[in-house]
Amino acid sequence: MQKIASIASTITLALALSTGALAADKLKIGFVYVGPVGDFGYSYQHDQGRLAMQKALGDKVETTFLENVPENDSERSIEQLARTGHKLIFTTSFGYMDPTLKVAKKYPDVMFEHATGYKRDKNVATYSARFHEGRYVIGQIAGKMTKSNTIGYVAAFPIPEVVSGINSFYLGALSTNPNVKLKIVWANTWFDPGKEADAAKALLAQGADIISQHTDSAAPLQEAEKAGKLGFGQASNMERFAPKAQLSAIIDDWSGYYTARAQLALDGKWTSTDTWDGIGKKMVIMAPFKNMPDDVKAMAEKTTAAIGSGALNPFKCPVLDQAGKDQCKAGAAALEDGQVLSMNWYVKGIDDKVPQ
Amino acid sequence: MNVQIIELVLVTIVTAATPLIIASVGELVVERAGVLNLGVEGMMIAGAAIGFAVAFLTGSTFLGALAAIAAGMFMSLLFGILAVGLAANQVASGLALTILGLGSAGLAGASFVGQKRESAASLYIPGLSDLPLVGKLVFGEDMFVYTALALVIAVSWFLNRTRAGLALRAVGENHGSAHALGLPVRRTRMLAVLFGGACAGLAGGYLSLAYTPFWSPGMTAGRGWIALALVVFSSWKPWRLLAGALLFGGATVLQLHAQAASIGLPGQVLSALPYLATILALVVLSLRNRRGSIAPGSLGTPFIPDR
Numbered sequence: 001m002q003k004i005a006s007i008a009s010t011i012t013l014a015l016a017l018s019t020g021a022l023a024a025d026k027l028k029i030g031f032v033y034v035g036p037v038g039d040f041g042y043s044y045q046h047d048q049g050r051l052a053m054q055k056a057l058g059d060k061v062e063t064t065f066l067e068n069v070p071e072n073d074s075e076r077s078i079e080q081l082a083r084t085g086h087k088l089i090f091t092t093s094f095g096y097m098d099p100t101l102k103v104a105k106k107y108p109d110v111m112f113e114h115a116t117g118y119k120r121d122k123n124v125a126t127y128s129a130r131f132h133e134g135r136y137v138i139g140q141i142a143g144k145m146t147k148s149n150t151i152g153y154v155a156a157f158p159i160p161e162v163v164s165g166i167n168s169f170y171l172g173a174l175s176t177n178p179n180v181k182l183k184i185v186w187a188n189t190w191f192d193p194g195k196e197a198d199a200a201k202a203l204l205a206q207g208a209d210i211i212s213q214h215t216d217s218a219a220p221l222q223e224a225e226k227a228g229k230l231g232f233g234q235a236s237n238m239e240r241f242a243p244k245a246q247l248s249a250i251i252d253d254w255s256g257y258y259t260a261r262a263q264l265a266l267d268g269k270w271t272s273t274d275t276w277d278g279i280g281k282k283m284v285i286m287a288p289f290k291n292m293p294d295d296v297k298a299m300a301e302k303t304t305a306a307i308g309s310g311a312l313n314p315f316k317c318p319v320l321d322q323a324g325k326d327q328c329k330a331g332a333a334a335l336e337d338g339q340v341l342s343m344n345w346y347v348k349g350i351d352d353k354v355p356q
Numbered sequence: 357m358n359v360q361i362i363e364l365v366l367v368t369i370v371t372a373a374t375p376l377i378i379a380s381v382g383e384l385v386v387e388r389a390g391v392l393n394l395g396v397e398g399m400m401i402a403g404a405a406i407g408f409a410v411a412f413l414t415g416s417t418f419l420g421a422l423a424a425i426a427a428g429m430f431m432s433l434l435f436g437i438l439a440v441g442l443a444a445n446q447v448a449s450g451l452a453l454t455i456l457g458l459g460s461a462g463l464a465g466a467s468f469v470g471q472k473r474e475s476a477a478s479l480y481i482p483g484l485s486d487l488p489l490v491g492k493l494v495f496g497e498d499m500f501v502y503t504a505l506a507l508v509i510a511v512s513w514f515l516n517r518t519r520a521g522l523a524l525r526a527v528g529e530n531h532g533s534a535h536a537l538g539l540p541v542r543r544t545r546m547l548a549v550l551f552g553g554a555c556a557g558l559a560g561g562y563l564s565l566a567y568t569p570f571w572s573p574g575m576t577a578g579r580g581w582i583a584l585a586l587v588v589f590s591s592w593k594p595w596r597l598l599a600g601a602l603l604f605g606g607a608t609v610l611q612l613h614a615q616a617a618s619i620g621l622p623g624q625v626l627s628a629l630p631y632l633a634t635i636l637a638l639v640v641l642s643l644r645n646r647r648g649s650i651a652p653g654s655l656g657t658p659f660i661p662d663r
Binding site for chain 1: 360361364365368372375462465466469470471472475563567568569570572573574575577578579608609612613615616617618
């Protein structure tokens with residue numbers, strides 16, 4: 001039903017767009033979001049990035065966004081932005097990949113930026129964040145903070161981004177606690193607060209005392225708080241939902257990237273690039289480390305800094321899979337980006353199977 | 357599994373089933389009166405948004421629940437005017453109601469995103485609530501759970517044991533005959549629609565006030581549609597509906613627990629389990645009812661009185 005709702009919102013926005021297309025001297029920038037800006041997670045963070053860019057560049061830019069745009073019906077939304085004079089368009093979900101390329105062919109003088117995809121063109125750039133770097137940090141914290149040596153993980157779908165997150169988290173946890181066990185529950189949804197909460201309850205019942213999540217609502221974290229256990233926020237700082245339980249959160253910060261790209265477009269220096277930044281370029285930010293002893297906090301800060309400087313790679317070689325085989329290319333220092341971006345196997349020690 | 361885990365699983369099943377029970381028992385009455393309201397999802401989300409907003413502003417879960425009911429009723433009133441009053445197409449009106457609900461709830465709730473409040477209080481009877489296994493299950497739920505059960509009992513009694521219930525069923529089975537008998541077809545349907553809206557609103561309020569006590573757009577996540585399916589599943593009988601909701605909630609929750617306990621079944625199969633169970637039950641039910649359709653005779657057909 002989100003689909004129909006979004007059609008309705010697209011129509012309303014179309015009206016808004018057609019009346020506001022007068023100011024010609026400004027650079028018009030459009031954004032397409034997969035969820036509502038009020039999800040307080042993924043789409044919310046993209047919108048925070050948009051607002052920060054608007055603030056930084058002020059009068060020079062004018063921004064518009066379309067929210068709740070379903071991936072399989074996004075082409076006309078993207079085209080609408082291109083048709084109404086938007087010269088730089090950010091499409092922020094994986095499923096917008098082919099529609100973005102299609103529209104880009106029709107509008108060669110419009111610059112497109114597609115998030116989390118891998119197909120580029122002369123006027124289509126791609127960008128994503130190394131979320132797994134943050135997961136290594138919270139894994140280390142979880143390893144230190146668990147008393148039952150059992151950590152729960154609420155996961156959305158078995159796609160490479162989620163699987164590499166699980167691996168990175170587990171390797172982090174293992175580095176601080178050799179006895180740690182990871183229990184994974186697939187919710188098979190990105191966003192269903194009730195089901196996510198039930199998944200967290202199931203993990204708590206199995207003895208997990210820390211809940212980590214790769215689904216978008218604050219519900220699992222809130223369950224941890226209710227049970228007097230600990231957890232981590234997802235995509236944005238969810239501290240207000242669980243002031244006693246949130247140890248930290250992985251925050252997607254797109255503001256620097258959006259501002260830089262818009263500035264390049266303003267200067268006429270924009271080119272199609274592929275960006276995959278993490279903690280180092282501050283595209284991934286760790287929320288303040290709380291509810292933990294000072295030594296754990298110091299360790300987490302040190303690890304964050306080491307990953308940021310490039311001194312530490314969560315997937316440093318050797319990286320053994322469940323069969324014990326080293327997945328590294330001969331002589332490599334760490335897994336290659338391509339290997340992380342297509343990861344569909346667990347590292348050694350995770351007592352589970354990746355659903356196929 | 358020890359007793360504590362079993363109790364926790366049972367409690368979780370009940371809480372997962374509660375919004376389905378409340379929403380679908382309302383829709384059951386609507387459909388027994390011959391009206392198909394596909395807008396359950398929209399009314400639920402409106403209830404979730406307004407319920408949370410009022411509870412947050414007043415600090416009272418009870419007032420929030422009342423506001424959720426009012427929001428659901430208001431939405432259903434719009435549907436009733438169209439589908440019952442003006443005899444518009446019920447399917448189209450219901451779908452429109454869902455779109456309207458999702459959109460306006462997002463708008464009304466926009467300033468409450470990211471706010472949290474305490475979950476609705478649970479009943480606590482010293483001694484009884486501490487009993488092993490059944491303590492929390494029977495004596496330690498929140499008010500929505502008891503309301504859901506009371507609603508099933510009340511609706512079952514109303515439909516089967518009261519004159520008004522008989523009239524409502526007559527209106528749903530054959531509105532022409534009911535009209536000829538002098539029964540107020542449109543008034544009966546309007547009241548049924550309002551009752552359905554109240555239930556859907558309350559079910560939405562349960563989500564944002566008790567289940568996961570915060571507001572987020574789209575938080576109903578398709579439960580309105582499951583409620584609609586449950587009505588068919590139950591062959592329009594309240595007690596079967598209760599069983600169906602518990603079965604559906606049970607299968608959903610059990611698969612999560614099975615994953616957490618590392619019972620070696622793939623997640624997708626386990627996630628599909630509730631739906632497989634639903635299909636299986638539907639097959640069994642329809643085999644038993646081979647005599648023909650078990651749906652109310654006038655379901656979905658607009659009524660225009662001839663004078």
